[in-house]
Amino acid sequence: MTYSPPESLKPRKSPRQARSKATIDAILEATIQVLLADGARRLNTTRVAERAGVSVGTLYQYFPHKQALLYAVVQRYMNAVVEAVEACAEAYHGQPIGEATDALATTYIDAKAARPEAALALYRVSGEMDMESLANSAFSRMKAAAVRLLSSSPDAGFDNVEEDAFTVHSTVTGATRVLFENEATPEVVRDFRTQICLMCRAYLNSVKRGREK
Amino acid sequence: MTYSPPESLKPRKSPRQARSKATIDAILEATIQVLLADGARRLNTTRVAERAGVSVGTLYQYFPHKQALLYAVVQRYMNAVVEAVEACAEAYHGQPIGEATDALATTYIDAKAARPEAALALYRVSGEMDMESLANSAFSRMKAAAVRLLSSSPDAGFDNVEEDAFTVHSTVTGATRVLFENEATPEVVRDFRTQICLMCRAYLNSVKRGREK
Amino acid sequence: MTYSPPESLKPRKSPRQARSKATIDAILEATIQVLLADGARRLNTTRVAERAGVSVGTLYQYFPHKQALLYAVVQRYMNAVVEAVEACAEAYHGQPIGEATDALATTYIDAKAARPEAALALYRVSGEMDMESLANSAFSRMKAAAVRLLSSSPDAGFDNVEEDAFTVHSTVTGATRVLFENEATPEVVRDFRTQICLMCRAYLNSVKRGREK
């Protein structure tokens, strides 16, 4: 994500040696594990370090404080999702609106489904105030991508692309959240994907038809 | 809510006297205030008591521990929302599917919009593990209400009401969450409501049409 | 001391009950004890609390952090010394310079000698940056008192009272510090007092004579 985090939340040092990189990965991964196993309230730096197989001191070499760690975890994850969505928007630029929307929703849901436990884990910390800026930034970028995509569609022409993109995007992300918070099985996810696509298409058609009248 | 909470989460004593009732209300309200002003991480019993204008000791007269307090806050709030939705489902039983769905979505959104800050505040604690059961219970009850309503509709007849109800309900609740987390203005909420209704109708029509083929 | 400390260094709450007052006194006293027994480097809040016979939590009820505690200890002590000196300056206002100076120096030295171990203990923390403002404030007030006293003397008339007051005051306080850091016995203190008075008188006479030429 290009969005630059507040100074205080930045990681402490960049990994110069390969060892460091591995350590950082282990710590980030451990954070997710602990989040899943113990919940947000029981997440503490000692436990994370333990699970990562390093000492607390090491953790603090890379993250100036707990919040920065959580921030990094969420950022890394969201970044992957946002980038997938942006790439998709790019790829489907100018395509018919139906296909485009399906692709966008599918991309988003699949990006989350790639690691359903991670999705769940991260929803658990998203309540932290410091995460709000991150979530907002991610949301904005994805909505912007949606706007670009919808605008580029040949068969479109919306009265209010911004608003419709917001509605569609809220719907997709919001419903997906509910889905993963309920620990959906792969099959449920599959069906859900189909239905969300259907819903978005139906909505956009409705909007269009409304305009045509 | 009929759902019976684990023994340990029940409030300590029933408010038999008016004074108790007022104190409890003050405490619950203060919890929301603190949540909004300081975030979930800085929410502590002392601060809540202070804000409520009582001593910590008094707080502990009514709630055996912090979790019980949070539980009560969330429960009371969710209960109101769920009951509104259930009443709506009851009221629209047997009505045409379009009107019914509109009513359900509108009821839900308006219930949340009654106190948008409260909605935001409670989303902030929802990450706590202990709230999950509550959220799940509320979700189930509302979904059940939706199922009943959809099933009763004369012009319906779904292949899979359960699934469709889940999709619609996830969509409404999920998108609404996104909305309030973005601290929407009343106007935005109004437009959003219209669009969500449109979306649900479009989706259900799609589903029906799909079946008719 | 009227000097108002930076917000962050203020004690947390004022004692409303008698119990609190006793607790605070015990903590402040314990701080001096620990300082003497273990030195500044080994002074930690746990040890202080232990020695005071209270829990750490209690300590933090009254002092927001370690620095505030140290600040309070030093402040209370310095205040006593400064007030004694100011009272003395007041009492000897207009008296012959020799008596006045003797009184001032004696007052200062005796104020320190009242609790020689406390004097030593506090010199040990005075290096902390946060104490500098306190020390400066105390120094200023005492120098000002010295200036007032010297100026009021009938047989005086200095070219540069400010400067002479500074020199005399630096000398008295500085030499006294050296004295107590060397853990002087009462007899040594007595002799020292005599000699410092002699020195100040001699110096001020010198200065006067210099001017008369």
Added chain:
Amino acid sequence: MTYSPPESLKPRKSPRQARSKATIDAILEATIQVLLADGARRLNTTRVAERAGVSVGTLYQYFPHKQALLYAVVQRYMNAVVEAVEACAEAYHGQPIGEATDALATTYIDAKAARPEAALALYRVSGEMDMESLANSAFSRMKAAAVRLLSSSPDAGFDNVEEDAFTVHSTVTGATRVLFENEATPEVVRDFRTQICLMCRAYLNSVKRGREK
């Protein structure tokens, strides 16, 4: 300084090579810098190493632990001062008491004034217990030099040289400390020097006269 430090505080290896010498100098200098910039409480080996442009590992090649580092810094500095004072005492051996005392005080003050920031920095660590032995040793040596000097003076003949030397020396060192802790400007230092000399002379004359009676 001839005083032999406790085994554990000795630097780890003798600087046989020029490079080592340079490194050690850089580290010692960096210590002073950090002390001035961040205060004693924030002085840590990493920061010192960083400022010195070496790694922590290297720092530990030369100093077995932090205390040894601090010890070395203070020792080197004090040694310079003490040696200057001793040399002065030697040079003025047998000279008239006035000149001798002036020279001694001037030498001491100038030695400190050579690096006023260093003087300030070192006063900041002097609270550490481990420095006390060093300070005491320096004090003793300088007082001894003063005793020798005063005793050698042809026009002297004190009842109690030891005591008078102590008083004079306490005064000079103590007042000088106050001076540099107040971050005096060069001009202030100059005036101060004059006045301190005046004071010492006046005092010693007094003492003599007292005896003559």
Added chain:
DNA sequence: GATGAATGAGGCTTCATTCAT
């Protein structure tokens, strides 16, 4: 020798909870 990543004991501080008044 030099480096800097890793360690973990130890210090600081918070806050849920109790209980004497």
Added chain:
DNA sequence: CATGAATGAAGCCTCATTCAT
């Protein structure tokens, strides 16, 4: 019943020191 002082376990974070590279 209400109060709020006291408790202490538990979490956060720092930093002296070591050691593999």
